[in-house]
Amino acid sequence: MVKKMPETKELKLFVSSSDTAIPKIxxxxxxxxxPATLMGIYFFGLGTLKVIGLSIAGAMLSEALIQxxxxxxxxxxxxxxxxxxxxxxxxxxxxSPWWMVCVGAVAAIVLGKQLYGGLGWNPFxxxxxxxxxLLISWPVQMTAWPKPTPLFSHAIDAVTAATPLGIxxxxxxxxxxxxxxxDLLLGYRGGSLGEVSILAIILGGLYLLFRGHITWHIxxxxxxxxxxxxxxxxxxxxxxxxxxxxxxxxxxxxxxAFFMAxxxxxxxxxxxxxxxxxxxxxxxxxxxxxxxxxxxGVSFAILLMNSVTPLIDKYIRPTTFGKKQPE
Amino acid sequence: MGTTxxxxxxxxxxxxxxAGCPIETFPVPAKVLLPLSQHIGAPCEALVKAGDxxxxxxxxxxxxxxxxxxxxxxxSGQVKSxxxxxxxxxxxxxxxxxxxDTNQPQEWANSAIPLLKLLSKDTAALRDQVQDAGIVxxxxxxxxxxxxxxxxxxxxxxxxxxxxxxxxxxxxxxxRMMMEHPQELVSGIQLLAHIxxxxxxxxxxEENKPDAIAALREAATKIEAKGLxxxxxxxxVRYPQGSEKHLIQTILDRQVPPPPGLPMDVGVVVxxxxxxxxxxxxxxxxxPLIERTVTVTxxxxxxxxxxxxxxxxxxxxxxDFCDWDSEGAGKxxxxxxxxxxxQYTPQLPVIKGTSGVLVQTRAEVNTAGYRDCVxxxxxxxxxxxxxxxxxxxxxxxxxMFKEAEEYGLTDCILCGCCSYVCxxxxxxxxxxxxxxxxxxxxxxxx
Ligand code: SF4
Ligand code: SF4
Numbered sequence: 001m002v003k004k005m006p007e008t009k010e011l012k013l014f015v016s017s018s019d020t021a022i023p024k025i026x027x028x029x030x031x032x033x034x035p036a037t038l039m040g041i042y043f044f045g046l047g048t049l050k051v052i053g054l055s056i057a058g059a060m061l062s063e064a065l066i067q068x069x070x071x072x073x074x075x076x077x078x079x080x081x082x083x084x085x086x087x088x089x090x091x092x093x094x095x096s097p098w099w100m101v102c103v104g105a106v107a108a109i110v111l112g113k114q115l116y117g118g119l120g121w122n123p124f125x126x127x128x129x130x131x132x133x134l135l136i137s138w139p140v141q142m143t144a145w146p147k148p149t150p151l152f153s154h155a156i157d158a159v160t161a162a163t164p165l166g167i168x169x170x171x172x173x174x175x176x177x178x179x180x181x182x183d184l185l186l187g188y189r190g191g192s193l194g195e196v197s198i199l200a201i202i203l204g205g206l207y208l209l210f211r212g213h214i215t216w217h218i219x220x221x222x223x224x225x226x227x228x229x230x231x232x233x234x235x236x237x238x239x240x241x242x243x244x245x246x247x248x249x250x251x252x253x254x255x256x257a258f259f260m261a262x263x264x265x266x267x268x269x270x271x272x273x274x275x276x277x278x279x280x281x282x283x284x285x286x287x288x289x290x291x292x293x294x295x296x297g298v299s300f301a302i303l304l305m306n307s308v309t310p311l312i313d314k315y316i317r318p319t320t321f322g323k324k325q326p327e
Numbered sequence: 328m329g330t331t332x333x334x335x336x337x338x339x340x341x342x343x344x345x346a347g348c349p350i351e352t353f354p355v356p357a358k359v360l361l362p363l364s365q366h367i368g369a370p371c372e373a374l375v376k377a378g379d380x381x382x383x384x385x386x387x388x389x390x391x392x393x394x395x396x397x398x399x400x401x402x403s404g405q406v407k408s409x410x411x412x413x414x415x416x417x418x419x420x421x422x423x424x425x426x427x428d429t430n431q432p433q434e435w436a437n438s439a440i441p442l443l444k445l446l447s448k449d450t451a452a453l454r455d456q457v458q459d460a461g462i463v464x465x466x467x468x469x470x471x472x473x474x475x476x477x478x479x480x481x482x483x484x485x486x487x488x489x490x491x492x493x494x495x496x497x498x499x500x501x502x503r504m505m506m507e508h509p510q511e512l513v514s515g516i517q518l519l520a521h522i523x524x525x526x527x528x529x530x531x532x533e534e535n536k537p538d539a540i541a542a543l544r545e546a547a548t549k550i551e552a553k554g555l556x557x558x559x560x561x562x563x564v565r566y567p568q569g570s571e572k573h574l575i576q577t578i579l580d581r582q583v584p585p586p587p588g589l590p591m592d593v594g595v596v597v598x599x600x601x602x603x604x605x606x607x608x609x610x611x612x613x614x615p616l617i618e619r620t621v622t623v624t625x626x627x628x629x630x631x632x633x634x635x636x637x638x639x640x641x642x643x644x645x646x647d648f649c650d651w652d653s654e655g656a657g658k659x660x661x662x663x664x665x666x667x668x669x670q671y672t673p674q675l676p677v678i679k680g681t682s683g684v685l686v687q688t689r690a691e692v693n694t695a696g697y698r699d700c701v702x703x704x705x706x707x708x709x710x711x712x713x714x715x716x717x718x719x720x721x722x723x724x725x726x727m728f729k730e731a732e733e734y735g736l737t738d739c740i741l742c743g744c745c746s747y748v749c750x751x752x753x754x755x756x757x758x759x760x761x762x763x764x765x766x767x768x769x770x771x772x773x
């Protein structure tokens with residue numbers, strides 16, 4: 001009769017939710033990185049494919065291995081390890097030796113992500129952890145940038161070239177007046193293989209914004225802070241400091257602002273917190289670029305702000321509905 | 328564009344497939360199962376015993392505390408037994424089983440008392456009548472209505488809000504009620520306003536129900552009560568627009584303080600459309616709460632319907648009536664998809680708080696597991712209570728009461744917006760709900 005319960009069907013009862021799942025977001029991020037990647041290949045030759053491939057493969061293999069060792073579900077195809085690998089590759093010189101790329105990729109996943117419990121628990125951006133490990137271990141290789149030799153241009157010898165920021169650091173503002181802003185925008189300059197084409201990066205960033213996977217808060221406040229900070233010093237001494245535009249168009253700033261600082265896991269969850277985070281990244285980047293020993297400061301700025309993220313989330317919290325009575 | 332409202336929230340597919348289906352009367356069932364607890368508050372004690380003959384509308388169980396609502400026989404017949412049966416909350420609850428006697432009259436026969444006569448009655452007497460009729464909030468909260476109608480002197484109430492938002496996807500019972508009985512609803516509103524001694528009332532309806540808005544605007548022009556104004560407010564379609572707190576904020580721009588804050592703390596009493604109709608019937612016909620409107624819907628039923636159902640009718644009977652696909656069904660939910668309760672069997676009764684029966688097919692049900700939070704912040708953005716659901720859910724998952732409390736365990740209205748948007752598919756609202764019940768259980772144990 002009624003009291004008898006029919007056999008329970010084997011079903012898990014979850015709230016059915018919107019179709020946006022993590023793998024989908026991850027693959028769209030990969031898609032958004034495609035223009036910058038292609039421009040990197042274009043400027044630095046087909047050899048870059050080796051760096052990119054190794055980095056992605058290294059990241060995915062070490063992720064799968066660790067998940068296997070820890071007897072977890074193997075979720076390596078969710079795209080997150082691939083993003084880490086690709087992002088790392090994009091921050092490396094295009095002629096990085098194969099072993100260095102592998103070390104970087106493994107370090108990114110193992111030290112930067114899985115050591116903390118995997119996706120969601122890592123305090124630092126894994127790709128940046130990998131990059132910094134390499135930067136500290138092999139500073140020479142990590143700062144020797146090949147001169148861009150666009151595909152089909154018949155240039156044969158790969159010559160090294162200082163990055164625009166490097167030139168600025170060594171020779172002050174007078175030396176950079178000849179650098180074409182158009183070249184910077186397109187990516188015809190020395191630098192990491194995926195950071196050079198500002199146009200391509202912005203294109204990908206806009207796509208992510210348009211798809212709602214990131215919001216303007218972090219890149220907006222980051223870029224604005226860099227512009228304001230460098231702008232103030234430019235006003236004080238134009239002979240010594242470069243223009244804000246130059247700063248926006250050089251180094252890894254665009255790539256960092258749209259694709260690294262916006263990493264979900266390592267940035268604050270509230271919009272207000274994200275503004276603070278972006279501001280901090282901008283300030284630190286500016287300080288390191290203008291007054292530090294390194295010409296570029298994006299990686300360190302973001303990593304430093306990553307470490308502040310828990311604090312930001314602890315103290316910048318939304319006010320619960322009804323807590324504050326409107327008068 | 329409808330007025331709005333609050334920040335946060337979501338707009339899930341509306342799926343109001345039964346919006347065009349007039350309310351049909353479900354036949355009197357052969358047997359009803361009436362749990363002794365169908366409201367928030369102390370459970371009732373049975374006034375009858377096995378073997379007793381009862382008449383439709385007879386009070387068969389009575390609560391001891393003030394915050395309680397009596398239960399009435401929804402059919403005429405014989406009490407078969409009183410024993411625990413499965414209740415929609417997922418536990419066994421002591422229930423009265425009545426077998427219908429088809430030789431007895433099953434309909435409520437009283438004729439209506441004119442509104443003006445009722446409006447001249449003493450308010451305390453009317454309120455007692457509401458209490459006696461066993462009326463509770465029919466939107467799903469099932470809080471005893473008479474308690475809401477009796478605000479303490481320290482908390483003067485100046486506004487009555489009628490909740491016709493019906494923001495849950497799929498559900499259309501309130502929508503049909505507003506279209507089919509606007510005049511009765513307006514009478515009910517006048518009676519409620521009379522009991523509360525107030526002069527302004529609002530009806531909030533989401534703009535996806537223009538016919539209901541028109542019907543009530545028309546009906547509201549014929550007010551008999553003196554000095555009362557009734558405004559019909561068109562609301563933007565947004566979930567959870569029908570949450571009491573958000574409805575008040577939208578229409579009156581007042582914020583209910585956090586728990587134990589109540590709408591009456593900001594001078595408001597909110598009643599659901601179905602409740603207003605029940606109050607009207609109780610006062611004008613003397614009819615206790617023995618039936619309610621239920622939307623039976625979802626892609627798992629071939630003939631979705633709005634049904635007027637005797638309380639205690641088995642959900643399985645409603646599903647059969649609507650030709651459900653019992654093989655392909657993946658999930659049965661009592662209530663709407665956002666806040667309803669998933670059931671593992673249809674062998675349980677319709678109770679006072681059952682606003683809908685939703686059947687999803689296997690293909691629709693998300694059976695994938697969930698994973699760790701990736702801190703995307705989407706849940707924070709949509710939480711209409713301005714909480715940080717991801718932090719809350721992590722504490723809830725680990726059973727950390729104190730920390731969860733600090734992150735809004737009691738403030739959460741269990742609306743489910745967070746789970747809806749979460750790309751990690753975390754069952755945040757379920758975790759919060761579970762921790763809350765654990766807390767309540769721990770408290771009950773002392
Ligand atoms: S935390 Fe609670 S109130 Fe906030 S969205 Fe989730 S269920 Fe709704
Ligand atoms: S929506 Fe889900 S994954 Fe995103 S922050 Fe909230 S709980 Fe975490």
